[in-house]
Amino acid sequence: MSMQLPPDGQPLPHYVSQAPFDPYAFDKVIEGAPVAKQASQLRLMWWRFRRHKLALFSGIFLLIAYLSIIIAEFLAPYNLHTRNMDHIYAPPQSVHLFHEGRFVGPFVYGQRMTLDMENLRRVYSDDPNQIQQLRFFCKGDSYQFWGFIAANRHLVCPSEGGQMFLLGTDRLGRDVLSRIVYGARISLTIGLLGITTSFILGILIGGLAGYWGGKFDLVVQRIIEVLQSIPSIPLWLALAAVMPVDWSPFVIYLGITFILGLLDWTGLARAVRSKLLSLREEDYVMAAQMMGANHWRVIGRHLIPGFMSHLIASATLTIPGMILGETTLSFLGLGLRPPVTSWGVLLTEARTVNVVALYPWLLIPVIPVILVILAFNFLGDGLRDAADPYH
Structure with a gap:
């Protein structure tokens, strides 16, 4: 039976005004219902996102993973560098x-x-x-x-x-489980720092290109096309190889992060540009300009927040690529190096077929990489569907 709203100015029926609102059925409320009409964009996104069970569980998993890196030393059974010489290559x-x-x-x-x-x-x-x-x-x-x-x-x-040794030991008798827990701190944070660099460049350059247009937009588009035409993996390898070997592990970590962010801003810049091209002609933008708002205020206060939900969804789909990039570079010996420990560094122990055949547990660090990347992809799909106003 369909629900009928009373005429304007009259109170809602008792069963409507008193019954608790069900967020899982908010899209079934007819257009104009007060609860759905007055909800903010973020609240509508949250209601849609809660209906995406796989994305919700993925978000919880990633939240637990990122909280665990705060207390990695407490969660790991052994110190990162503890060696058990009597248990070299011990199985799980x-x-x-x-x-x-x-x-x-x-x-x-x-x-x-x-x-x-x-x-x-x-x-x-x-x-x-x-x-x-x-x-x-x-x-x-x-x-x-x-x-x-x-x-x-x-x-x-x-x-x-x-x-x-729940996951076995490596060639130096170090506990694999403890090293995976420690390595999560590097592998998970490098994606966040990389996406921060990418977001700053993408929003700044794409926003200016979409808002101003003209020759600046033309130059930016040609630069983006040139960067996107270069194969990403060889370019990563080339930039990582030029870093001096005498750099400290922390400087190398920052360098890898900057490289990943520097090469990934082009896709985001194009998305921001296309959005601003359509939004800059809206009435509220023209009203802000007529009231004397400068260009930076119009972009930062009125245009960017209009599609921030889409940017968040894009970020969750970009972070997995950066985690894979760090893992690839470290596995090939051109990224992070010991004593820094990441999942990619741990996988260098399993480079040869003989080692994998004799000690297969050295490939276990690839499991958290797969789980985290799948979780980010599922989370990104859920956020993208929740941010779509026509979903």
Whole structure:
């Protein structure tokens, strides 16, 4: 049964004014209903976004991932540089709850190591006589929290004198899980810093080209066409290769971030330009100009906020490309270098087929890369649909 609104000036019926509004069914409210009509653009976006379950779960996953990098030292079982020389290339250990039918709690079995002289490799096997219970909120390896505060608390630790390698170890006996947790701090933030650089250049250059037009717009479009015609990966490699090897890891990190942002602003600039070309003729823009607003105020206060939701959606679709770019450069040895740890740096351990065949767990760092990129793509799709006024 369709709902009829009362004439103007008369109150809404009791069942309409008192019933709570359902955000999942807001698009079913007939045009002109007070709740949908008075809602802001951001609130309408949020209602649409909540209906996109996959995008919502992806956003929650990414929020947890970015919050985890704040306390990476606490979440990692070991220090980033801790070496266990007795457990080189140790395989992942399984967590158990029961031992011989008896509940023990979360624990791992100790490992026995033998040498395979025929294949020249270490062979590890579980030792049922060694039950190593896991400890939580425990004292373990010491670390400098964000490089400033000395601490030694961890979320989970092995038993006293025991070892726990849930994702195995590398060629130096370093815990792969701990290094993945530490590497997330670099791999995830490089996308945010890169998109910041890209946004500044894209909005500034594209905004001026779309607002002023003329010769400036013509020059900007030719520059964008030239940059977009160059293959991105060879250009990344060339720019990364010219960075001096004696630069500090932090300067290299900033250099990679700047390169990724510098080469990605062209698509955003074109989108901003096309939007401003259509919006600059609107009545509210002309009214602002007639009231004496300068060009920067018109662009920043009246034009850019009009499609900021589309810019946010574009950002979530651009960040995965930057994460992949850093991973590619680091994997090829032209990006970040040790002692800086990122997911791309971790994957350099699995460059050869022999290593992958013997120690497949060294490819595990590719899993968080895939999950994060898929989550950003799903989140971007949801935001793009939510920001579409004709959706």
